[in-house]
Amino acid sequence: MSIPEQAEGKRYSPSAFGDDLRRFVSLTYTLASTDFKLTYFNSILGYFWSLMRPLLFFGVLYFVFTDIFHVGTDVPNYSVELLLGIILWTFFLQATTGSVQAMLSREGLLRKMRFPRLVVPLAITLTALFQLTTNLIPIFVLALIRGIAPTWSWLELIPVVVLLAILAAGIGMLLSVLYIRARDIQPIWDVLSQLLFYASPIIYPVYYYNHHTLNYYGPHCVFNSLSDTVLNTVTGKVCATSSVPVGNNLHLHFIGHFLMTNPIAALIAQARHALVGGGEGVNPSAAFALGGWEFALIPLGIILAVFALGVVVFHHEAPRISENL
């Protein structure tokens, strides 16, 4: 039997990337768009529900935090900020949580065909991205209703979304292959994502990092600690709605700066800065809230590092995915 030369050193094994970029892109897009079509057009109310879910969540939170805990009342345009935060978070959560069981749901394909394995989690992020673009519409509508004039800075949302997608894709890659090894990745990520949700300025503005971490028992309503708030409400102590920063006088303490290194916090802060505006005091840019441009490299670095880690781990696990499923 002759040994063909081109077979030298070549192993026809399943890989993360495959050898054809065009096919990789086409396949990711096809998987994502069929999934998107399934959620949107499979039932008559498909689009309605996928839009309503974040909107209903928004409605509940808006009611709870303005009418019961009076948190949002001291924030100008709280509704727009809350909706923006929720919709960006919904995208992140959908992309990452969806990736956890992605391999399992694609088992049919994985066990029967050769194709770049990385397509599976990336398609999940892409599907979420498609949904995000449709979900952005109500934000713009609400912003216009609230009298926020469109500015060129709205375009900053594009790099923000791109960076958020890179972060989500990186985490998605990690979760999708780790789940094959350990099935309790699912509840672990549920808890971790909850933690991330409350640690990020999604339902509260960035400057809440100041009072509520440092002046825990200060005169303000303790937002992060609902029990205290309930206690205050029950004992008749009215939450102070003071200290809305005016102009550019926001000064975060060290812990505030530290919390801002969380990429989700930085990206949502930047998105609000771009869309809602209102000065660095109300909606500081990520760089301002971090204490300088050079510090903005920290969340940026985390995003790229998570993505790189995801690629490396996925690449390592890819050949064994179908047999370990």
Added chain:
Amino acid sequence: MPAVSIQGASKAFKLHHRQYHTLKERALHPFQARTYDLLQAVDNVSVDIAQGEFFGIIGRNGSGKSTLLKCLAGIYDIDAGKMDVRGRLSPFIELGVGFNVDLTARDNVILNAIVLGLTRKEAKARFDSIIAFAELEDFLDMRLKNYSSGMSVRLAFAVAIQVDADVLLIDEVLAVGDASFQQKCFDEFQRLKKQGRTILFVTHDMGAIQRFCDRAMLLDKGRMVSIGDPADVAHRYNALNFGRTVHELSDERSEDDRRSDQRDADITDAWFEDAAGGRIASIDHRQPIAVGVEVRFNAALEDPSFGVTIRNNAGATVFATTTEWAIGPTGRFAAGELVTVRLRLENWFTPASYTVTPSIARAGMGSDTIDLRADLATIIVHGGRFTTGVVDLPHEFEITRR
């Protein structure tokens, strides 16, 4: 240059005694020994398959055929060795391609064609021929979950075969569809072969192996036991399967040894023929058929018994007979004699595919088998009514009112 090249390919699976599926379990039992058994599914297999070759892979269940195919398809990674496939590859494994039951046939076909390496444009161009091949024109926009299993397997096979792949990997295609669809598949194989496509074909049907394959390989416990002429390899397979009855082959002698001392008689060929005596691959229900068996005697034999067993595609024996039962003593045959045994029978079989397993045994109760070739020839019966029975016997109803 070979279309498919496999060199020293090995693949083992770890069978853990206790598999931990969660981090919690791992944390709770950090010192538990992670013991496992190693299952060598494919063991140092080397083969080069030329372009345009129709190559059969046979072996018993668990012999590593499907694992080898999956390694070749790039679904599993091999532990050692090298594999290379020249050109685009289309696998048909575990009865299908990866369909999503929530999508329509249309979406599934496009999706799978893209996974198989076509561009969206090419996939759309192939779409009509895929649907036509699967004969599912009327069910295009039905979701796969509403398809019968036969319909979705047909669709999957149509996708695999119609994407213009250079190399086709086909695992157990004979489980697909009814007899006429199977015949269509084989016609398609022949067409593809003429176009210079390479086909790797895994099956248990020795008749198909001998009818279609240029070369075949027999795997046993992951090792390549035999490779070469399909008839020889099919014979080795029968020896493995019916090792107890074909006593001459039951001992573990090497291939050379086995070939040097011959059996007393060899079944060299078997076929189906029609009433006119022409060899046929298919026939209409109720058209009489005959089974021909060619036997070469290597030693003088007194009153050997010739047996014919007909099985359907589910593997059930539909009909069996021997000369011992039917006519008694057969007479004396000299060494070197070549005889044709012909069995004529009425064809009451319902539409499906059937195989014939000829055998020859010494005089006596038929336990001393000299040669047996399982499923050596295949016939497809079409026409007639699809009843739930395996035969449609001539019959008459009579209703008497009292």
